[in-house]
Amino acid sequence: MSLRIVHYNDPILRKKGVRISAFDADLAALAREMIATMHAAAGIGLAAQQIGRALQLCVIDLSEAEPDFTWELDGVKLPLDLIMPMTIANPEITVTRGTADYLYEEGCLSFPKIRGDISRPDAITVKFQDERGLPHVLACDGLFARCIQHETDHLNGVLFIDLMAKKVRANVDEAVKTLVKATREAAKTNSLHEPKI
Numbered sequence: 001m002s003l004r005i006v007h008y009n010d011p012i013l014r015k016k017g018v019r020i021s022a023f024d025a026d027l028a029a030l031a032r033e034m035i036a037t038m039h040a041a042a043g044i045g046l047a048a049q050q051i052g053r054a055l056q057l058c059v060i061d062l063s064e065a066e067p068d069f070t071w072e073l074d075g076v077k078l079p080l081d082l083i084m085p086m087t088i089a090n091p092e093i094t095v096t097r098g099t100a101d102y103l104y105e106e107g108c109l110s111f112p113k114i115r116g117d118i119s120r121p122d123a124i125t126v127k128f129q130d131e132r133g134l135p136h137v138l139a140c141d142g143l144f145a146r147c148i149q150h151e152t153d154h155l156n157g158v159l160f161i162d163l164m165a166k167k168v169r170a171n172v173d174e175a176v177k178t179l180v181k182a183t184r185e186a187a188k189t190n191s192l193h194e195p196k197i
Helices: 025-040 142-155 166-193
Strands: 045-047 057-060 071-073 086-095 101-108 111-121 123-129 135-141
Touching: 025 045, 025 057, 025 086, 045 142, 057 142, 086 142, 101 142, 111 142, 111 166, 123 142, 135 142
Parallel strands: none
Antiparallel strands: 045 057, 057 086, 071 135, 086 123, 101 111, 123 135
């Protein structure tokens, strides 16, 4: 089942996620629904805030991406199709010492058709737990690192437009304003159709 993806300027996108403590059947089911939603929207990452939940939980799937990046999960280079899709709970990112920042165009499922260049560190290490609560350490670079940074930002209420240089942000401002208006109108329509108690 596909969940509704929240669009900017919904307030949930600015909420820092609560740390996951219960790794139970409900969490596993939520992660599966998030993965299905991400796939249905042709995305490579989805954070809990984007489906209206303020949790430290995101999913990613780079199995269809060009693998021009490196990765090691718990010290082992496993085939990508064995580790994707990946559920990431309670991520803690450390930027790899000496890594350069790279400018790369990003998009976001909460900002349909809006894209812009974002500068991010190219290599990171992330400590996280999977949907069963098992701890992992992932070292990665390139698109893999960028995707995890983008989703982890969501978990902390940070959006990719916040990281755009002024000139880049100016280029998408009109589209962002249109999206804000559409989101506001959709919220009004939804509240009209909600049952009154």
